[in-house]
Amino acid sequence: MGKRTPLYEAHCQANAKIVDFAGWDMPLHYGSQIHEHHQVRQAVGVFDVSHMGIVDVYGKQAVTFLRFMFANNVDRLAIYKALYTCMLNEQGGIIDDLIVYKLAEDYYRLVINAGRRDQDTTWLKQHITAYDAVLTPRNNLALLAVQGPRAKDIVPTLFSTEEAAKIRALKSFTACPVSQHGLVARTGYTGEDGFEIMLPTTEISHFWEKLLAAGVAPCGLGARDTLRLEAGLNLYGTDMDESVTPLESNLAWTVAWEPADRQFIGRQALEKQRQQGTILCLVGLVLQTPGVLRGHQTVILDSQRAGIITSGGFSPTLNQGIALARIPTTTDTTCWVEIRGKQLPAAVIKPPFVRHGKKAFNLTECEKE
Amino acid sequence: MSNIPKNLRYTPSHEWVKQDDDVLTIGITDHAQCMLGDLVYVELPEVDSQFQHGQECAVVESVKAAADIYCPIGGEVIEVNEAALGNPQLINEDPYGKGWLFRLRPFETPATILLNAEEYSKQVASEAH
Known part of the structure; x- marks a missing residue:
């Protein structure tokens, strides 16, 4: 007890x-x-x-x-x-x-x-x-x-x-x-x-x-x-x-x-x-496919640089997988998350994801395409 | 206490199996959905794909965790529940009905390797301790 x-x-x-x-x-x-x-x-x-x-x-x-x-x-x-x-x-x-x-x-x-x-x-x-x-x-x-x-x-x-x-x-x-x-x-x-x-x-x-x-x-x-x-x-x-x-x-x-x-x-x-200058930063990730992000999943920026999800989950407001991740400091706006052996694309954003009940981030132009 | 219908067969990994002639319908038990909490994502096998008994063939993810679904009987997938893909909470609301996962044409005889309701109840009870 x-x-x-x-x-x-x-x-x-x-x-x-x-x-x-x-x-x-x-x-x-x-x-x-x-x-x-x-x-x-x-x-x-x-x-x-x-x-x-x-x-x-x-x-x-x-x-x-x-x-x-x-x-x-x-x-x-x-x-x-x-x-x-x-x-x-x-x-x-x-x-x-x-x-x-x-x-x-x-x-x-x-x-x-x-x-x-x-x-x-x-x-x-x-x-x-x-x-x-x-x-x-x-x-x-x-x-x-x-x-x-x-x-x-x-x-x-x-x-x-x-x-x-x-x-x-x-x-x-x-x-x-x-x-x-x-x-x-x-x-x-x-x-x-x-x-x-x-x-x-x-x-x-x-x-x-x-x-x-x-x-x-x-x-x-x-x-x-x-x-x-x-x-x-x-x-x-x-x-x-x-x-x-x-x-x-x-x-x-x-x-x-x-x-x-x-x-x-x-x-x-x-x-x-x-x-x-800081080598690592904490960013937000939004999964661009159906699924759920989880803590400890590997985040891949490119062949040289990788990070890790610190906390992840499913956003009931956005109906999308979201996460906080610690990655090498970057200006990249996309990354890949390894889920059950597959690499799935995610957008890199500055949190928050939701503010006062509404989506609170914008994906950059190149990601919308 | 979770609902364990008498007319179904079960696996130790909390799948249920319903037999209609030569077709098996498979889902997760009421106990399993209760332990997982609200389901938010489901990955189902492709129709026509084949699995061995005990092979990972689907994934259900809840707010809390991801759980692999093991094929209870070797067989070929003939149908998947599209409604559950679109609305995973069907599995929470109606695990033995609208929340079914996929249908299988088995290669082997189900009865010999599956648990009956009484055996599965005992397993659930023993896990609670």
């Missing part, structure tokens, strides 16, 4: 197929993964992501500490704004990717990957000793992601009038406090509008029931994976890990180079890589 979120029983009652994810018993789907995928693209769905870690950083030097720990710069943050960042090792390898919320001048909240809780906490603890700041895991908070175009109509109605007004006013990547230590943020991992909602574990079952009663479809990790893949969002441990840098992971935009005098862990290695 793995670890369980406070909603485990509720998932079983909703006929979830339970699978192991990073040591947690989590719902894969509640009947049909594709149906859940479309629910989020076209209406609204809810994911229990309470297996993710919530860690608060508090203290006079919290900001100084996080400026040094993250490749993106928390200095840019206003109170109740969120920031996506990587946390790197000295070699520039990605220890984790996470969202950091600024809750007060001396108070930040991190949401980290379930499978990286131990590594992240060890790494942060190891460095925080030099700062006037403390780390507090918030194990008493559960986390739900309510995603889809209808989320903004439904979510506010489940809170008090005062809270609802604040939630309705939320812009993308901002948050507002609710309940005790709770937070509602306009963030997500699906490429749709929506909210991520942190509530005390004692309140979460009741809130889950209210969501379902309001017509929000429970969705499992299966749909979460196809949605994030369509949205071109990396999955830690699959598309990136400690052996690659943000520059090799289509995440250069998350590295704050300025101000040039800000030191952060991994900066030196990244500067060097930027100067020398």
